[in-house]
Amino acid sequence: xxxxxxxxxxxxxxxxxxxxxxxxxxxxxxxxxxxxxxxxxxxxxxxxxxxxxxxxxxxxxxxxxxxxxxxxxxxxxxxxxxxxxxxxxxxxxxxxxxxxxxxxxxxxxxxxxxxxxxxxxxxxxxxxxxxxxxxxxxxxxxxxxxxxxxxxxxxxxxxxxxxxxxxxxxxxxxxxxxxxxxxxxxxxxxxxxxxxxxxxxxxxxxxxxxxxxxxxxxxxxxxxxxxxxxxxxxxxxxxxxxxxxxxxxxxxxxxxxxxxxxxxxxxxxxxxxxxxxxxxxxxxxx
Amino acid sequence: xxxxxxxxxxxxxxxxxxxxxxxxxxxxxxxxxxxxxxxxxxxxxxxxxxxxxxxxxxxxxxxxxxxxxxxxxxxxxxxxxxxxxxxxxxxxxxxxxxxxxxxxxxxxxxxxxxxxxxxxxxxxxxxxxxxxxxxxxxxxxxxxxxxxxxxxxxxxxxxxxxxxxxxxxxxxxxxxxxxxxxxxxxxxxxxxxxxxxxxxxxxxxxxxxxxxxxxxxxxxxxxxxxxxxxxxxxxxx
Ligand SMILES: Nc1ncnc2c1ncn2[C@@H]1O[C@H](COP(=O)(O)OP(=O)(O)OP(=O)(O)O)[C@@H](O)[C@H]1O
Ligand SMILES: [Mg+2]
Numbered sequence: 001x002x003x004x005x006x007x008x009x010x011x012x013x014x015x016x017x018x019x020x021x022x023x024x025x026x027x028x029x030x031x032x033x034x035x036x037x038x039x040x041x042x043x044x045x046x047x048x049x050x051x052x053x054x055x056x057x058x059x060x061x062x063x064x065x066x067x068x069x070x071x072x073x074x075x076x077x078x079x080x081x082x083x084x085x086x087x088x089x090x091x092x093x094x095x096x097x098x099x100x101x102x103x104x105x106x107x108x109x110x111x112x113x114x115x116x117x118x119x120x121x122x123x124x125x126x127x128x129x130x131x132x133x134x135x136x137x138x139x140x141x142x143x144x145x146x147x148x149x150x151x152x153x154x155x156x157x158x159x160x161x162x163x164x165x166x167x168x169x170x171x172x173x174x175x176x177x178x179x180x181x182x183x184x185x186x187x188x189x190x191x192x193x194x195x196x197x198x199x200x201x202x203x204x205x206x207x208x209x210x211x212x213x214x215x216x217x218x219x220x221x222x223x224x225x226x227x228x229x230x231x232x233x234x235x236x237x238x239x240x241x242x243x244x245x246x247x248x249x250x251x252x253x254x255x256x257x258x259x260x261x262x263x264x265x266x267x268x269x270x271x272x273x274x275x276x277x278x279x280x281x282x283x284x285x286x
Numbered sequence: 287x288x289x290x291x292x293x294x295x296x297x298x299x300x301x302x303x304x305x306x307x308x309x310x311x312x313x314x315x316x317x318x319x320x321x322x323x324x325x326x327x328x329x330x331x332x333x334x335x336x337x338x339x340x341x342x343x344x345x346x347x348x349x350x351x352x353x354x355x356x357x358x359x360x361x362x363x364x365x366x367x368x369x370x371x372x373x374x375x376x377x378x379x380x381x382x383x384x385x386x387x388x389x390x391x392x393x394x395x396x397x398x399x400x401x402x403x404x405x406x407x408x409x410x411x412x413x414x415x416x417x418x419x420x421x422x423x424x425x426x427x428x429x430x431x432x433x434x435x436x437x438x439x440x441x442x443x444x445x446x447x448x449x450x451x452x453x454x455x456x457x458x459x460x461x462x463x464x465x466x467x468x469x470x471x472x473x474x475x476x477x478x479x480x481x482x483x484x485x486x487x488x489x490x491x492x493x494x495x496x497x498x499x500x501x502x503x504x505x506x507x508x509x510x511x512x513x514x515x516x517x518x519x520x521x522x523x
Contacts, residue, residue, distance in 0.1 A: 041370055162390040169380045172372055175361060179336040180384035180436045181354025227416035228373040 005253060012252050020146040024204075026244050027153035029262070031198045032211070033218035033240030034160050037233055038171050038191065040219040047085055048215040050100035051199040052208035054081040057107030057114075059203075064118040071148065075200055082196035083189055149204065152197050159194060167191065168229050206259030214240065217266040221273035243269050288349055289314045289440070289472055290335070295344035297330050303342075304330050305493060310500045312489070314350060314439070315470045317462075319483035319503075321515070322493035328476045329362050331493070332444050335474070350439075355384035358437025362444035362476070366417045366425050374420070374428050375413045378404055381435030403431040406461055408454070423449050430458070434465075441465070443475040447482075455479075459486055480519050484512075 012018050032048075039045060058077040062070035085100055160167070169177045170187045178184045202211045218236035226232045247262030254261075288311045295308040305327040312318055320328045333339045335346065336359055358381070366377075381403075382396040392400075404410045407427040412420060417428060426449045433441060441462070447455040463486055465471040477483050483490060483503070490506040492499040492515065499511045506512035 041367070162388075164390065165380065165383060165386070165392070168372070168376065169383050172367065172370060172377065172380065173364075175338065176359060176364075176432070177380075177383070178338060179354070179359040179442075180357060180381070182383055223369070223371050227371050227419075228414075229371055229376050232371045 008253060009249065017146075018252070020143075022245075022248055024146055024149040024153070025248050025258075025262075026241055027157075028149065028198070028201045028204070029214060029240040029244035030237055031153050031156045031160075032202050032214040033236045034157070034233065035191070035195055035198055036215040036219040036240075037222070037229075037236055038167060039195065039215055040223070041171050044086070045212065045216050046097065046100050047082070047195065048199060048202075048211045049209075050085060050104035051078055051082055051196060052203055052211040053104040053108045053111075054078055055200055055203050056208045057111035060111035060114045064114050069144075071145075071200065075196070078200050079193050079196040082192040082199075086188055086192040145204070149201055152201055156194055156197055159190075163187070163190070164233075172229075206262055210259050210263045213263040213266050217243070217263075217270045221270045224273050224277035239269060239273070240266075288312055288347075289316075289352055290349070291345075291347040293345045293347070295334070295341045295346060297327055297334055297339070298342040299330075304495065306496055308344070308493075308497050310491060310497070312472060312474075314472055315466070316489055317466045317473045317487045318475070318489045318491060319487035320474065320476045320491045320493060321478070321480055321483055322498075326493045326495060328493055329444055332359075332442050332474070332476060335442060352439055356437070356439035358433040358435070358441045360430055360433040360443045360446050363448070364426075364429050366420075366429075368418060370418060372417050373414055374404065374409055374417055375400065377417055377428055378409075378431045378435060381432045384436055400431075400435055403434040404428075406434065407431040408457070423451060423454065426450060427454070437471060440472045440474070443473070445476050445478070447477065447479060462486070478519075480516050484516070 013022075039047060055074050055078045058074040059070055061077075062073035065073075067073050081103060085103065166177075166182060166187055169182060170184055170191070174184055199211060202214055206214060218240040219232070221239050222232040222236035226235050243266045244262055247265040248258060250256065250265070251258040251261040290312040292308050292310050295305070296303060297305040297308070308331070320331065322328055330339065334341050336357065337354070379392055379397065379400045382392060382399070386392070386396070401410070401413075404413060407430050409424065409427050409431060412424065412428070417425060420428065426446070430443075430446060433443065443462075446462075447458055450458060459482055462473055462475070466473050475483075475487070484507055485503075487503045489501065490499060490503050490512070491497060492506070492511055499506055499509055501509070507516070
């Protein structure tokens with residue numbers, strides 16, 4: 001049994017596109033968990049959902065007008081919405097969660113409507129299901145997509161490491177950071193942009209309905225077990241990478257949908273961490 | 287040129303005026319205490335000096351190369367965000383960020399400085415503890431250590447002794463006096479402790495929607511405003 005599974009796996013891994021998909025999947029999971037901690041702490045857990053719906057709407061537009069490389073349409077629209085939504089979150093007059101909900105349902109509805117009215121494809125519900133749940137998208141990535149994902153996730157990771165302390169300061173206490181002259185507005189726009197990049201990437205992995213899982217499960221599990229910002233970030237990165245690796249392996253072997261499998265693994269690991277946190281409240285003091 | 291000068295400043299929230307006709311001038315090495323009743327605009331003035339809020343009229347001038355990165359700030363009742371995973375050390379070190387520019391890590395010197403400041407405020411033994419597990423007074427001391435780390439020229443403290451036990455409060459006054467005397471640090475402190483204000487400060491600003499008094503601490507004790515306010519606070523206590 002075990003031997004059969006291993007040989008099946010090694011057979012799959014002979015194909016370069018499977019290897020690429022695996023690597024890209026892990027990088028994307030890593031990126032989303034890094035930013036997930038900041039988002040959860042800033043009470044923006046749902047921005048992932050909102051943005052992914054915007055990206056879905058943008059994808060619909062790209063499909064309808066028949067653009068070759070849909071990332072060129074999806075990406076700028078998502079970045080713009082991310083900046084707008086994070087701004088709205090700061091503005092007391094427009095409540096952040098209401099703004100996110102509004103933008104998210106509006107783009108979902110408009111996107112579906114557009115696809116329904118103008119799409120040339122005969123299999124609309126299949127297409128929609130694919131974008132919403134990721135389906136097998138990760139295995140059908142083109143070489144250009146793979147390289148784009150690679151480059152963008154590496155950029156996100158490098159930027160995150162370089163600005164780690166600033167991201168901490170801006171997340172922990174925005175007022176103090178502003179008072180001592182850190183360019184908080186600039187960093188917020190920077191964080192919004194990176195989040196938008198991650199969302200666009202993660203859509204390819206798990207689809208737009210499941211993105212929040214990649215963002216919140218690693219962060220919540222880590223916060224259950226660890227008490228310093230650094231260990232929370234490190235643990236959630238490991239958590240997310242493991243979940244993605246296990247999930248993709250299972251998906252390949254069992255032929256289950258990639259996105260849903262990864263999220264299920266996330267959920268299981270989260271349950272384990274939660275139980276551990278209850279059993280050993282003093283685990284990992286720092 | 288003075289370190290800090292307010293010229294005819296008006297502070298307001300959406301057209302509702304809080305303080306008007308405020309003019310004063312601070313030199314390097316001055317120690318200003320701001321006193322006044324609740325809601326008289328003390329915190330608003332501090333926030334304005336920090337550029338967190340714009341004055342609705344008048345000018346605030348900064349001299350002698352006073353920049354953001356040489357200012358330390360302790361907010362009033364700064365609630366550490368609930369459920370935020372951050373150790374005391376991480377918080378205190380974040381004070382250096384204003385000076386680190388694009389550098390992505392802390393230098394040895396910056397880490398040592400953070401340690402010093404933790405020792406000064408008596409939280410060294412808590413360095414690895416998570417901030418959300420500390421008592422209110424301990425959190426206050428942590429944020430005070432952070433403020434000290436950011437300050438090289440000017441220290442703005444909004445009710446720093448609120449929430450501290452009397453001994454820690456005395457220690458804090460002593461610490462700030464030392465900084466002020468030895469390192470020529472300019473200090474602006476909001477306090478309700480008028481007795482301590484006249485004891486330690488060089489200047490007093492008494493706010494009540496208008497500045498009722500600005501001058502030296504000795505002058506304040508002689509003035510009618512000061513006399514009546516001190517008698518009143520003593521009567522209360
Ligand atoms: N964000 C705000 N929006 C509108 N009005 C405000 C705001 N913050 C403060 N105020 C008003 O401004 C006035 C001054 O407030 P401020 O916080 O400066 O008082 P304070 O002197 O610091 O009082 P305390 O001794 O209680 O700290 C108050 O009347 C308050 O109602
Ligand atoms: Mg106040």
